[in-house]
Amino acid sequence: MATIIIPTPLRKFTDNKSSFDSDGSTVQAALDQLVGEYDTLGKQLLTEDGRLRSFLKVYVGDEDIQQLDGTKTALNSDTVVSIIPAIAGGVQ
Amino acid sequence: MAELNKEEFKRYSRHLIIPEFGLEGQKRLKAAKVLVVGAGGLGSPLLQYLAAAGIGKIGIVDFDVVEDSNLQRQVLFGVADLGKSKAQAAKERLLNLNPHIEIQTYETRISSENALEIIKDYDLVADGTDNFPTRYLINDACVLLDKPNVYASIFRFEGQLSVFNYVDAEGVRGPNYRDLFPEPPPPGLVPSCAEGGVIGVLPGILGSLQANEVIKLLSGVGEPLSGRLFLFDASSFQTRTLKVRRDPANPLNGENPTQTELIDYQQFCGIGDTAAEERAVKEVDVEDLKSLQESGEQFQLIDVREPYEYEIANLEGELIPLGVIADAALKIKRDQKVVIHCRSGKRSAKAIRTLEDLHGFDNLYNLKGGILAYAEEVNPELNVY
Numbered sequence: 001m002a003t004i005i006i007p008t009p010l011r012k013f014t015d016n017k018s019s020f021d022s023d024g025s026t027v028q029a030a031l032d033q034l035v036g037e038y039d040t041l042g043k044q045l046l047t048e049d050g051r052l053r054s055f056l057k058v059y060v061g062d063e064d065i066q067q068l069d070g071t072k073t074a075l076n077s078d079t080v081v082s083i084i085p086a087i088a089g090g091v092q
Numbered sequence: 093m094a095e096l097n098k099e100e101f102k103r104y105s106r107h108l109i110i111p112e113f114g115l116e117g118q119k120r121l122k123a124a125k126v127l128v129v130g131a132g133g134l135g136s137p138l139l140q141y142l143a144a145a146g147i148g149k150i151g152i153v154d155f156d157v158v159e160d161s162n163l164q165r166q167v168l169f170g171v172a173d174l175g176k177s178k179a180q181a182a183k184e185r186l187l188n189l190n191p192h193i194e195i196q197t198y199e200t201r202i203s204s205e206n207a208l209e210i211i212k213d214y215d216l217v218a219d220g221t222d223n224f225p226t227r228y229l230i231n232d233a234c235v236l237l238d239k240p241n242v243y244a245s246i247f248r249f250e251g252q253l254s255v256f257n258y259v260d261a262e263g264v265r266g267p268n269y270r271d272l273f274p275e276p277p278p279p280g281l282v283p284s285c286a287e288g289g290v291i292g293v294l295p296g297i298l299g300s301l302q303a304n305e306v307i308k309l310l311s312g313v314g315e316p317l318s319g320r321l322f323l324f325d326a327s328s329f330q331t332r333t334l335k336v337r338r339d340p341a342n343p344l345n346g347e348n349p350t351q352t353e354l355i356d357y358q359q360f361c362g363i364g365d366t367a368a369e370e371r372a373v374k375e376v377d378v379e380d381l382k383s384l385q386e387s388g389e390q391f392q393l394i395d396v397r398e399p400y401e402y403e404i405a406n407l408e409g410e411l412i413p414l415g416v417i418a419d420a421a422l423k424i425k426r427d428q429k430v431v432i433h434c435r436s437g438k439r440s441a442k443a444i445r446t447l448e449d450l451h452g453f454d455n456l457y458n459l460k461g462g463i464l465a466y467a468e469e470v471n472p473e474l475n476v477y
Contacts, residue, residue, distance in 0.1 A: 005330075007250065008247055008248045008249060008250040008325075009247060012415070018325075018327075018328060053277075054273070054274045054275040055273050055274075055275050055276055055277040055278075057272065057273070059334050062332070062333060062334045062335050063334075063335055064334070064335065064336075064337065067335075067337060082323075082332060082334065084252075084321070084323070084334070085277065086224065086227075086245075086272075086273040086276060086277055087245045087246070087247040087250065087252060088221070088222060088223050088224045088227055088245055088247075088276075089133075089222055089245055089246045089247045089290055
């Protein structure tokens with residue numbers, strides 16, 4: 001079962017859950033399950049035509065899925081999938 | 093290269109006795125010029141460690157003044173600094189810490205007009221700012237001027253750290269911020285620390301790591317965090333280090349560069365546009381609300397903040413957080429005046445637009461300036477935050 005780690009800014013769309021377990025065999029399947037569970041998260045993650053938004057990165061292990069097979073990247077039972085958003089905080 | 097005097101030998105002795113660092117490393121720090129943008133949460137530890145480490149010249153860019161709400165994490169400042177320029181207060185503190193260094197202050201907002209001029213004389217930049225337009229501005233200026241950019245960013249319990257635009261000993265250039273995030277999130281999706289909060293010690297941790305990367309780059313010791321993004325979740329104590337690669341589509345230095353100068357970063361981050369797009373709503377000011385309260389006229393007061401904000405201070409309004417307002421139309425009266433408020437007036441305006449668009453209300457009034465204005469002008473006893 002792969003684990004998707006939800007970053008803090010998106011947790012308001014996942015009832016404050018910081019991770020989500022998925023038995024999806026690809027990144028796409030796992031994201032579909034996640035969005036299926038939390039439908040308001042879908043709009044934040046994906047564009048209207050279903051592509052990942054460009055201020056987000058999805059990593060499998062320590063590698064950007066763009067360097068692998070994109071959303072078709074296969075997942076193992078112990079894979080960690082990270083959704084990484086841009087955050088800007090610092091001074092204030 | 094700069095020589096050390098007798099006092100400096102004594103002061104930096106714990107550096108000098110690290111075999112790979114040694115006198116050579118310390119002399120490099122003394123000869124170095126570092127620009128720190130933002131003397132806030134990240135800047136506080138960053139500046140103190142850079143000053144203590146003996147960086148020869150430190151530039152500080154910050155237009156802001158020290159406020160009460162800064163002291164929870166900006167440990168560079170104390171109560172005596174309240175109301176003072178952050179850059180000036182930082183300079184005083186840092187020269188007290190280390191009189192052997194030079195501090196240059198820039199009490200201005202870094203912008204497309206002044207960034208290249210300010211940055212050009214420094215060897216590297218450490219970005220401790222708090223908003224997307226400035227992040228992209230600093231990144232682009234560093235790429236255009238060929239300077240490394242040591243980046244850290246924080247939100248609530250989560251921090252990110254990386255070294256951008258670093259050229260290694262073999263002459264290979266690492267990625268920059270645009271390789272990682274080609275575009276910023278739309279305004280409003282990722283709240284700032286002012287809206288979303290940050291645990292006070294987190295900038296302490298990330299700013300210290302940032303200082304460590306600056307010192308590594310300048311001294312040539314260790315392996316810089318270039319081509320990697322370090323993530324730290326202070327609440328679960330999870331750390332991850334991810335690979336970052338150059339993007340051939342990067343408009344600054346990809347395969348077909350299209351951007352050769354700084355741009356309008358407010359526009360790039362969609363900030364100017366949304367303000368213009370937002371429809372104005374009907375308003376009342378805090379004096380109007382006070383008169384309404386005193387007149388005995390029937391009206392409904394709704395507070396669209398979160399329960400934990402209500403606990404800090406409230407006007408005894410009905411609490412319906414913005415996130416659930418669209419589904420709460422039945423709780424909102426249609427036969428009397430309804431005043432809606434939040435902390436400063438932004439969220440309540442959004443709530444009104446939502447209720448008007450989805451449910452056709454025409455009796456909703458936004459409290460101008462929110463509970464902050466009410467505390468300032470009507471009831472100074474209220475807690476402000």
